[in-house]
Amino acid sequence: xxxxxxxxxxxxxxxxxxxxxxxxxxxxxxxxxxxxxxxxxxxxxxxxxxxxxxxxxxxxxxxxxxxxxxxxxxxxxxxxxxxxxxxxxxxxxxxxxxxxxxxxxxxxxxxxxxxxxxxxxxxxxxxxxxxxxxxxxxxxxxxxxxxxxxxxxxxxxxxxxxxxxxxxxxxxxxxxxxxxxxxxxxxxxxxxxxxxxxxxxxxxxxxxx
Numbered sequence: 001x002x003x004x005x006x007x008x009x010x011x012x013x014x015x016x017x018x019x020x021x022x023x024x025x026x027x028x029x030x031x032x033x034x035x036x037x038x039x040x041x042x043x044x045x046x047x048x049x050x051x052x053x054x055x056x057x058x059x060x061x062x063x064x065x066x067x068x069x070x071x072x073x074x075x076x077x078x079x080x081x082x083x084x085x086x087x088x089x090x091x092x093x094x095x096x097x098x099x100x101x102x103x104x105x106x107x108x109x110x111x112x113x114x115x116x117x118x119x120x121x122x123x124x125x126x127x128x129x130x131x132x133x134x135x136x137x138x139x140x141x142x143x144x145x146x147x148x149x150x151x152x153x154x155x156x157x158x159x160x161x162x163x164x165x166x167x168x169x170x171x172x173x174x175x176x177x178x179x180x181x182x183x184x185x186x187x188x189x190x191x192x193x194x195x196x197x198x199x200x201x202x203x204x205x206x207x208x209x
Contacts, residue, residue, distance in 0.1 A: 015052040032200055033058050035190060039136050039204040042104020043067055048093050049111035053081035093121040098128040109138040113164040122180040129207045135182060137203045139168040144199050170201050177205050
């Protein structure tokens, strides 16, 4: 779970600590990333809201020839990524440190549910993407995460304040992307076909300018 500036540090659940435990949680995370990173296109790729850099690390290893950068607004995340030797810099999704139409692909994994102004963020990502550039977005199904954690005895995680502002659905994200000028090219819920019983929804969308 990401380090969130709106949450108390006492009792914080860190991504790398959870991932290091292995088990079904790490296996599912690997599966989620394998599906989503298969949608990456272009040379210059940015992971916006990269958190502690677990997915960023996979991205660098999977695509060594690409120009990759992680962006995060939480100094603690920047420090964690830097200690892992990952390419990262401070930045806000509302004001990305890139020129207009300069990025081929933006990863936006489990970030949008934390935002008070999601449309503003989608428009800013649109600004930095090249014509035909791709946004790969993931958001969770909070109810199914709670149920799955309860069933596996992860009580602390089940009732943890994740800092989510809203619950997105495939219908809501489709509407938001279309309203900001994106064209959806791929979408799927995982690990099942139906959103209601899945843990995540993955969308790949491209800019039309």
